[in-house]
Amino acid sequence: MVTAYVTAPPDEAERIARTLVEERLAACVNRVACESVYRWEGEIHDDEETLLLAKTTDERYDDLKRRVVELHPYDVPCVERFEERDVHEPFATWRDEAVGE
Amino acid sequence: MVTAYVTAPPDEAERIARTLVEERLAACVNRVACESVYRWEGEIHDDEETLLLAKTTDERYDDLKRRVVELHPYDVPCVERFEERDVHEPFATWRDEAVGE
């Protein structure tokens, strides 16, 4: 199973998270408030963002990534994949069903 | 070394985290406030939760998972395992000792 790590502006995060679940690209998305310091075009910025931790499957990750890029207001959004192991079995089954056709 | 990723209701999170440390199933648990959107029995829900990031070892992960499932109020709790690499050596040693017999 896969956790996708995405950052988004706070006022767009709920819409993106909900869309991923509505479209069965994620079973669940955890949204976490954060502050982000980064280098962009030579300047250092520090902005409020929301971290989205989207619970999905191997099969769905590529579609989720494509959809995040479509939905996202940034030119270069952060979308990364982390592998999970030894997921609690009933939770894994629920996830498979929640993103199933 | 291993990070276990667990979500819990906000008013149960501290108890679960503290129990894992008291019982030497984790050396440390970081608790993070989050909002979670998910699909459950055909409906989309959006609830406040707390993310628990429990720092443990390969040897302890299965016991930690079993104990989380016992302590947890949900029927189908999220318990996942993420592998770490190149942990700062003194921190790794401390963790080994903190979950040691």
Next chain:
Amino acid sequence: MVTAYVTAPPDEAERIARTLVEERLAACVNRVACESVYRWEGEIHDDEETLLLAKTTDERYDDLKRRVVELHPYDVPCVERFEERDVHEPFATWRDEAVGE
């Protein structure tokens, strides 16, 4: 690509995060408020901390880890490495450039 997971006292977190970006050891650092329960010298503690999720590269991780240990007020800071896969390509390119010489 690599995410470094670091915890820090809340009043030091911004300085550490900004230094890592200024010194091109990370392209971006997400800071998240958390509460941490842990065992230290036989006692259980519960403190406010800040989680730093630093986005860097394979090549930069060891330097980032060394620098975090120098900058950090703790004797035994938490510095861990998580591997990412299938990062959104333009984001990966940006990161490479942001930590480039």
